[in-house]
Amino acid sequence: MCAVPIADEHSHVVNMAGRQLMCVCRPCYLLFAEPGAELRYRAVPDRYLSFPDFRLGPGRWDGLEIPVGLAFFFRNSDQDRTVAFYPGPAGATESELPIDAWAAVIDENPALSTVAPDVEALLIRVPNTGPAGAECHLLPIDACYELVGRLRRCWRGFDGGQDARAQLDDFFARVERRSVARPDGGAS
Numbered sequence: 001m002c003a004v005p006i007a008d009e010h011s012h013v014v015n016m017a018g019r020q021l022m023c024v025c026r027p028c029y030l031l032f033a034e035p036g037a038e039l040r041y042r043a044v045p046d047r048y049l050s051f052p053d054f055r056l057g058p059g060r061w062d063g064l065e066i067p068v069g070l071a072f073f074f075r076n077s078d079q080d081r082t083v084a085f086y087p088g089p090a091g092a093t094e095s096e097l098p099i100d101a102w103a104a105v106i107d108e109n110p111a112l113s114t115v116a117p118d119v120e121a122l123l124i125r126v127p128n129t130g131p132a133g134a135e136c137h138l139l140p141i142d143a144c145y146e147l148v149g150r151l152r153r154c155w156r157g158f159d160g161g162q163d164a165r166a167q168l169d170d171f172f173a174r175v176e177r178r179s180v181a182r183p184d185g186g187a188s
């Protein structure tokens, strides 16, 4: 974005036109983090939340029509809709999201509505044991794409296989450590 060399640890902005993530230096990042900043780029925040009261009612996950037990969801403000992506050997695949089914999940978990459009995502994992053990995190969108990249390199077969599960466990452990719990009663 500018001529300043970028450190290994750096922030990202979303280029709204092409939906690409761009690596930026700190001053550029802060420029686009300003409320009311130019809307062509949006700074990706560094917020991680967990939702201890998160629940998926019977049939909710099936209703979302995600073919695997993991997906991330974010609001695309250009298209004025929530989109869903799930990981696999080809990277992130978009899943056509039934709007009513997603609205029902948000209705049951009002704390989730705090997610910022375009730059934050909700990552939901449903274990093989069923939706009763499902967990949900709010995290920066760049972290979701990082996870997708890690999984693509080791994904085997339909469900990802052992290596992908190990990568996932490692990723969720890191997310869990960084997350601040947001109980449903505390939703603003």
Ligand SMILES: [Zn+2]
Pocket: 001, 002, 003, 004, 024, 025, 026, 027, 028, 029
């Ligand atoms: Zn810069």
